[in-house]
Amino acid sequence: QVQLVESGGGLVQAGGSLRLSCAASGRMSYTMGWFRQAPGKERDFVATISWGGGVTDYADSVKGRFTISRDNAKNTMYLQMNSLKAEDTAVYYCAASLRYDDPGPLTRRYDYWGQGTQVTVSS
Numbered sequence: 001q002v003q004l005v006e007s008g009g010g011l012v013q014a015g016g017s018l019r020l021s022c023a024a025s026g027r028m029s030y031t032m033g034w035f036r037q038a039p040g041k042e043r044d045f046v047a048t049i050s051w052g053g054g055v056t057d058y059a060d061s062v063k064g065r066f067t068i069s070r071d072n073a074k075n076t077m078y079l080q081m082n083s084l085k086a087e088d089t090a091v092y093y094c095a096a097s098l099r100y101d102d103p104g105p106l107t108r109r110y111d112y113w114g115q116g117t118q119v120t121v122s123s
Contacts, residue, residue, distance in 0.1 A: 002026050002112040004094050009117030012084055016121070020079040022094030022114060031097045034068060034079045035107060036090035036119075043093065045105030047079065059105070061087075086123040091116040 008020040020034070033048035047058045047068040056068050065084075070077040077094060095110035103109035 002030070002096050004096060004112055004114035006092060006094050006114040006117040009092060009119045011120045011122065014084060014086055014121055014123045016084050017080070017082045018084065018119060020081065020092055020094075020117060020119075022077040022079075024075045024077070024096065026075075030112075031099065031103055032070065032077050033095050033097070033103070033105075033110065034077075035093045035095060035110075036088075037093070037116075038090040041090075043107055044090075045107075046092070048102075048104070049077065050102075055102075057104070081119070084119075084121045086121050089119060089121050091118050 003025040005023045012018055031050055034046040035043050036046050037043040045059050049056045049068045049070055053070050065082050067080040093116045094114045096112040097103035097109055098111045
């Protein structure tokens with residue numbers, strides 16, 4: 001069993017930055033990812049990172065602005081968000097996958113989810 005707890009969300013002006021954290025209980029031997037869900041919309045893929053941190057992938061909408069990373073010694077994953085836009089406003093969720101292969105952007109391939117943290121970008 002893995003428990004995930006996000007933190008770091010908040011209100012920021014457009015062009016600003018936030019850093020989200022995801023603290024995991026237990027050993028972080030999983031591929032992990034960040035997703036987001038805006039009101040009235042589906043939960044969308046943001047970024048994913050392999051267990052060792054050497055392989056990352058990003059949604060086109062955040063490439064060049066967001067950076068995913070992890071510190072397995074601290075059981076924590078991060079999402080550095082720069083140049084934030086109003087359209088980045090959403091609840092951000094971290095997730096962990098038990099799959100041996102790359103779970104990719106599909107939410108159904110992730111087994112554990114955090115409770116979410118709200119990010120609001122004012123224009």
